[in-house]
Amino acid sequence: MKKMNGIAASSGIAIAKVYELKEPELNFEKSSIDDPGKEIERLDSALEVSRKELEKIKEHTLKELGEEHAEIFSAHLLVLGDPELINPIKDKINDDKVNAEAALDEVATMFIGMFKGMDNEYMRERAADIHDVTKRVMSHLLQVTFPNPALIDEQVIVIARDLTPSDTAQLNREFVKGFATDIGGRTSHSAIMARSLEIPAVVGTKEITGAVKKDDQIIVDGIEGKVIINPTEEEIKVYEEKQAAFAKQQAEWAKLKDEPTFSADGEQVELAANIGTPDDVEGVLNNGGEGVGLYRTEFLYMGNSELPSEDVQFEAYKTVLEKMGDKPVVVRTLDVGGDKEISYLDMPHEMNPFLGFRAIRFCLENEHVFRPQLRALLRASAYGNLKIMFPMIATLEEFRQAKALLLEEKENLQKDGVEVSEDIEVGIMVEIPSTAVIAKQFAKEVDFFSIGTNDLIQYTMAADRMNEQVSYLYQPYHPAILNLVNNVIEAAHAEGKWAGMCGEMAGDSTAIPLLLALGLDEFSMSATSILPARTQILGLNKKELAALKNEFLSLSTADEVVALAEKTINK
Ligand SMILES: C=C(OP(=O)(O)O)C(=O)O
Ligand SMILES: [Mg+2]
Numbered sequence: 001m002k003k004m005n006g007i008a009a010s011s012g013i014a015i016a017k018v019y020e021l022k023e024p025e026l027n028f029e030k031s032s033i034d035d036p037g038k039e040i041e042r043l044d045s046a047l048e049v050s051r052k053e054l055e056k057i058k059e060h061t062l063k064e065l066g067e068e069h070a071e072i073f074s075a076h077l078l079v080l081g082d083p084e085l086i087n088p089i090k091d092k093i094n095d096d097k098v099n100a101e102a103a104l105d106e107v108a109t110m111f112i113g114m115f116k117g118m119d120n121e122y123m124r125e126r127a128a129d130i131h132d133v134t135k136r137v138m139s140h141l142l143q144v145t146f147p148n149p150a151l152i153d154e155q156v157i158v159i160a161r162d163l164t165p166s167d168t169a170q171l172n173r174e175f176v177k178g179f180a181t182d183i184g185g186r187t188s189h190s191a192i193m194a195r196s197l198e199i200p201a202v203v204g205t206k207e208i209t210g211a212v213k214k215d216d217q218i219i220v221d222g223i224e225g226k227v228i229i230n231p232t233e234e235e236i237k238v239y240e241e242k243q244a245a246f247a248k249q250q251a252e253w254a255k256l257k258d259e260p261t262f263s264a265d266g267e268q269v270e271l272a273a274n275i276g277t278p279d280d281v282e283g284v285l286n287n288g289g290e291g292v293g294l295y296r297t298e299f300l301y302m303g304n305s306e307l308p309s310e311d312v313q314f315e316a317y318k319t320v321l322e323k324m325g326d327k328p329v330v331v332r333t334l335d336v337g338g339d340k341e342i343s344y345l346d347m348p349h350e351m352n353p354f355l356g357f358r359a360i361r362f363c364l365e366n367e368h369v370f371r372p373q374l375r376a377l378l379r380a381s382a383y384g385n386l387k388i389m390f391p392m393i394a395t396l397e398e399f400r401q402a403k404a405l406l407l408e409e410k411e412n413l414q415k416d417g418v419e420v421s422e423d424i425e426v427g428i429m430v431e432i433p434s435t436a437v438i439a440k441q442f443a444k445e446v447d448f449f450s451i452g453t454n455d456l457i458q459y460t461m462a463a464d465r466m467n468e469q470v471s472y473l474y475q476p477y478h479p480a481i482l483n484l485v486n487n488v489i490e491a492a493h494a495e496g497k498w499a500g501m502c503g504e505m506a507g508d509s510t511a512i513p514l515l516l517a518l519g520l521d522e523f524s525m526s527a528t529s530i531l532p533a534r535t536q537i538l539g540l541n542k543k544e545l546a547a548l549k550n551e552f553l554s555l556s557t558a559d560e561v562v563a564l565a566e567k568t569i570n571k
Pocket of ligand 1: 294296335431451452453454455456502503504
């Protein structure tokens with residue numbers, strides 16, 4: 001039995017055996033062979049196993065995630081069956097008398113190099129497909145396991161160094177009971193996805209991948225941020241009891257599902273949810289969400305082999321709006337870049353991707369990507385209560401430019417007789433300190449603010465939100481952050497606008513009293529945090545907390561802020 005601590009990323013307790021999601025080492029020696037026929041047979045059987053595997057993954061993806069996501073595997077199957085790739089490998093085995101691994105590697109490297117160098121996006125994508133497919137075939141030649149998260153069909157806890165957003169999107173919550181990673185923090189996208197999938201997760205354990213082996217049983221405690229490897233019988237019993245207690249608490253919370261959110265002294269706020277896909281709406285409604293405060297549309301673009309068309313986007317937005325009825329839905333336009341990579345968009349490789357060509361910066365330069373999204377949103381606006389939000393706004397010019405494109409597309413659609421709602425609010429994410437500092441000027445032009453603390457904290461404190469080593473600087477309760485948040489809320493209210501927050505801080509039980517004191521109007525969080533937050537707010541006195549606002553804002557350290565918050569609440 002071994003225990004380790006990490007960051008509690010998604011609540012709940014999971015007990016199951018491990019499934020290690022790891023790219024295998026594909027090392028081989030080039031050797032000469034006497035029997036090319038036998039080598040070709042080995043190659044054919046590796047190709048056949050790969051084909052069966054890809055067909056299964058494609059079928060599974062089609063069922064679980066839809067056609068768009070499954071397309072990538074259709075492309076892989078085409079590559080696998082392409083004689084222009086396979087014949088040269090066989091020729092090499094026959095002519096050079098080398099082993100199948102060496103022939104495969106040489107031919108694949110040649111094609112990948114050739115396609116990569118072409119000035120054509122489609123061809124460059126083929127290079128990525130060949131790379132993925134040949135890796136799979138190579139792993140079968142070498143008889144090492146190639147992980148397929150979409151194919152997991154027994155109860156497991158996924159262990160990985162890190163999970164990319166698209167790995168996470170493939171996890172099927174029926175079988176994946178939890179996950180634990182070496183790196184990442186509460187605001188890394190794998191953690192955010194875990195909360196939206198409602199699977200218990202612990203991230204940033206530093207050493208989990210090195211500590212487990214196949215068939216180990218583990219416990220992931222996503223409430224306290226603990227992992228236990230090969231627990232004893234007693235420990236399993238203790239955790240099963242914790243699991244039952246957690247389920248009971250969830251039942252208590254559920255009683256507030258259809259209630260509005262009031263503080264103890266009768267002040268109302270709105271509790272909304274962050275979502276990544278239309279499928280998440282069910283969780284929002286089941287968890288008593290009063291709206292969607294952030295729809296991260298980039299997940300529509302990720303895990304796909306090409307840009308989603310205007311119609312595909314329209315259907316997704318319409319579905320969310322219709323399912324939410326008259327409840328507000330804030331849709332954020334494409335926030336690509338940082339750790340959110342989209343292979344086919346051909347983004348430049350950058351030294352500092354979080355400070356680079358991302359989000360609105362990318363969209364304003366790539367109108368062929370941005371305009372279809374704006375049109376899809378405008379068309380969908382007729383089906384519900386849509387608000388549009390631009391990400392990573394650093395200057396007023398960016399906002400004006402984005403809004404001008406939106407209005408242009410609105411006019412175009414109306415000219416064509418397409419119905420567009422007349423009261424779509426248009427707001428911005430406040431993630432960049434420059435915007436928080438001059439929120440007063442922005443408030444005259446935007447309809448609302450939504451404070452994205454995940455990024456605002458990293459940019460204010462100059463501490464990468466994904467980097468373990470500087471995580472001590474990633475301080476949501478730092479007085480600098482509170483002052484920026486306060487500035488934004490005051491600026492909004494002075495112009496009669498509303499201010500929300502969609503960063504993870506909005507669902508953090510230590511931050512909620514502070515945010516209530518500052519007058520935040522809308523709190524948008526992981527759906528599973530809504531009912532605990534509603535329960536907490538029910539017990540807080542907003543006027544009493546607000547009386548301490550200036551005292552909070554004048555404190556010098558995060559520790560002082562937390563100490564005062566705890567003293568106030570527990571008095
Ligand atoms: C909500 C935010 O956006 P994301 O986490 O998608 O960067 C944020 O930065 O707080
Ligand atoms: Mg952000």
